Amino acid sequence: MATPMTAAQFAAALRAEGVTVVEVGNWADHNRNHKGSWGPVNGVMIHHTVSEGTGNTVAYCRDGDSALPGPLCHGVIDKQGVVHLVGYGRANHAGGGDSHVLAAVVAEDYGDRPPATHEHQGSAGAVDGNPHFYGFECVNLGDGKDPWPDAQTEAIERVSAAICRHHGWTARSVIGHLEWSDWKSDPRGWSMTGMRERIAGRLGHPTTATPAPAPVPARPTVSLAHVVYAARHDPAAAQGHTTHKAEVLLVEKALKSEGLLATRWVDGSFGTKTVTAYAAWQRRLGYSGPAADGIPGIASLRRLGAGHGFDVKE
Template sequence: MAAPLTADRLLQALRAEGVRVVEVGNWRTHNRNQKGAWGPANGSIVHHTVTKGTASTVAMVRDGYASLPGPLCHGMIAKDGRVHLVGWGRTNHAGGGDPKVLDQVVAESYSSRPTPPTKGNSNGVDGNAHFYGWECENLGDGKDPWPTAQYDAIVRVQAALCRAHKWSAKSVIGHREWSADKVDPRGIDMPGLRADVAERLKHPANWNPNEEDPMAGITKKDIFDAVWKTDALAGPTDAGDHGTNPTWQAQSILKDMQARIRSMDRRMTAQTAAITALAGQVGTGADTATIVAAVEAAIEHAVIDLNMHTKET
């Protein structure tokens, strides 16, 4: 059992789950609270609208009709996946249902589906007090399709509520699983929907299974081969390679870079040593040519020494 979410908390949960929300009018205060209890919240019910056309469907679930005043749900999930919030609080969506089903949802104790209901709108317990309600735009004839965007939104909405309340997917049921009078949502397999909600709950709220994983199927060997065995687009081309390595690979380029860095280190060390030695000759008549010759000789010696050590390794 739990207190219903606030309107702000609902928005936060839906948006975190990646739901595209449309706020309709004064939905935050549009409800039937004056007619009965709202809470404790025990689960969420999925419906179909038996309508066609998003705008007219939104108007219908918000305002209701002569025999049943609105709001008729908390949100309407359109064919394009957008969720239109039309009310918050008690709404006319669940009606009467089987108390055994309510107990099973509260305890999350059933297997793949709750016990088939034997009570309905006229003789059941008040579901409007206990369930969030989500009408989904569909003719309900078993032929009208459920587009991927719409089905994905249904899963995300239910996962958002379950995540916020720390429920499992068994807190999500179809109207037909609640009331013996109902058949909706026709065309949606509720155990399958719960399985998809459960899978989503294993991941962070921003999980998007439709995004292709760029590393999917790539093994450590694939990465090794790509780095170390693939020919480079271009390798060293200065006179230093002398054409001895026509096929440059990542490994050979790295070795060449290492040798060049070692050569630079040797040269710098030789320069420092030569200049230090010559510094002591300041005032003894050493001219510029003498200093340059000494530095060049030191560098040449260092390079020869480096090449000898490189060949040995």
């Protein structure tokens, strides 16, 4: 068990391990600490996002939605291996898991993998992992086909080693979400056992890397096709597409800022209230009749994005 690092120590530890870091907004003060404790910390948990696109994923992991408020992790690892820090403190990433797994991680006493998990969020014996784990979401569709570039898996290795090095932990303090909850399959596409071997190898040597300068944060992109799909389909079905939901949230937040949509309807579901709000936006731009039906068009969506920080692709 350990006291969590300060936000400054966290960012510095990652950079010292050679991680390229982007600090997103007020990430150091963005957390869910008002909902419960943050710490003692016991390990690192790795996830995949079931999404594509860096900007959209970072925005969603930072803010979440009405059903699952952000931050949804501490850092988002994109396919170029850049780590975008979106929150620090208690985050909605681990959820319920198995107490036997937690005990094995705390003791760092297991073979090549922790004991099998038999718990999940809401199950009778589940314990809350959010106070106990640093969490990283990795941009990947999670379908077993989406590639994991070397730069991305190396960044996973480096962030895990950085935290373990600071706390004096071994690689057995790093687990995947699928090893914590029997409902989860992430990360899918490579082995946590192999990743722990890589982390152990890195911990066997001192840090020597010189961090690269931070890149410019990615600007979110909204696909017209995705939001039109969300507007024309059953909201529950459309919300099953994590990428679509993240993009709808960007549109809804813009409509809210324009005074056209109430906060309660900013939920990632392009339902009746959002359609009505978007129709009002179209009328504000001078459209009428069928052209103001609440279904986004390329011109009106680009006008909305231009004033609210996102780009639009057809």
